Amino acid sequence: MDFVTSQTAFADALLHADRPVPDGITTARGGVDAARFAVYRNNVFVGLTKALAQHFPVTERLVGTEFFMAMARAYVQDHKPASPLIIEYGGDFPDFISSFQPARELAYLPDVARVEAAWMRAYHAADSAPLDLVVLAAAAPEMLADLRVVPHPSAGLIRSDYPVGSIWSAHQQDMVAPLVDWRPQAVLVVRPQMTVNVHIVPPQDAIFAACLFNAVTLGAAAEAALTASPAFDFGTALIGLASLGAFSALQQHEGNVA
Numbered sequence: 001m002d003f004v005t006s007q008t009a010f011a012d013a014l015l016h017a018d019r020p021v022p023d024g025i026t027t028a029r030g031g032v033d034a035a036r037f038a039v040y041r042n043n044v045f046v047g048l049t050k051a052l053a054q055h056f057p058v059t060e061r062l063v064g065t066e067f068f069m070a071m072a073r074a075y076v077q078d079h080k081p082a083s084p085l086i087i088e089y090g091g092d093f094p095d096f097i098s099s100f101q102p103a104r105e106l107a108y109l110p111d112v113a114r115v116e117a118a119w120m121r122a123y124h125a126a127d128s129a130p131l132d133l134v135v136l137a138a139a140a141p142e143m144l145a146d147l148r149v150v151p152h153p154s155a156g157l158i159r160s161d162y163p164v165g166s167i168w169s170a171h172q173q174d175m176v177a178p179l180v181d182w183r184p185q186a187v188l189v190v191r192p193q194m195t196v197n198v199h200i201v202p203p204q205d206a207i208f209a210a211c212l213f214n215a216v217t218l219g220a221a222a223e224a225a226l227t228a229s230p231a232f233d234f235g236t237a238l239i240g241l242a243s244l245g246a247f248s249a250l251q252q253h254e255g256n257v258a
Contacts, residue, residue, distance in 0.1 A: 108162035118156035125154035130245035145219025192245025
């Protein structure tokens with residue numbers, strides 16, 4: 001058996017309790033100790049599920065520890081770590097939640113988890129100075145519509161049919177107040193300096209922000225936003241997002257940033 005095959009078999013046995021001890025795993029006396037391997041398997045499971053609980057604390061509070069751990073174990077069983085860095089584990093956990101049948105009644109849960117995943121990515125993102133408003137103000141008005149913005153390395157935007165920003169914020173407190181407003185929200189997660197911030201984007205600016213994060217020009221993004229909401233104001237939205245640190249540069253031409 002070649003090394004890659006052995007490695008795959010070992011990882012598969014670690015994450016599936018019904019698998020036998022992999023070939024070549026023996027005690028000092030040359031015997032197979034299934035009980036000892038089961039202890040090691042359990043330690044791996046505990047480590048990965050604890051990592052998920054640390055990365056998704058609000059998700060856990062929403063469903064309770066017992067339910068969360070059952071969901072986490074189901075995820076761990078079929079999702080091997082792709083990186084030696086445990087901080088990177090669980091990036092696609094929100095997508096898994098979307099397909100986890102027992103959680104289907106909590107339709108907002110995957111998007112809450114996406115906010116938490118964005119928070120973790122922002123926390124560990126590369127440091128970068130946010131776009132200076134002076135640079136934005138210096139852009140020639142006649143060229144503004146054709147410019148694009150470069151999102152800050154830490155920035156992530158989550159658009160949801162549910163008030164996931166408010167849900168996340170409410171669960172930062174020991175006592176959780178019930179939500180009254182259940183309208184959709186767009187949430188900006190960003191770390192322009194030392195602290196990760198979670199901002200609820202004004203409803204009329206959500207489409208504009210989403211377009212910008214998808215490399216649409218300022219002019220086309222503004223047109224899409226204005227079509228969706230007459231309340232949209234280009235200057236207010238652009239300066240507002242830039243002030244939050246959502247961008248790191250202006251892209252004047254392909255490959256040319258300021």
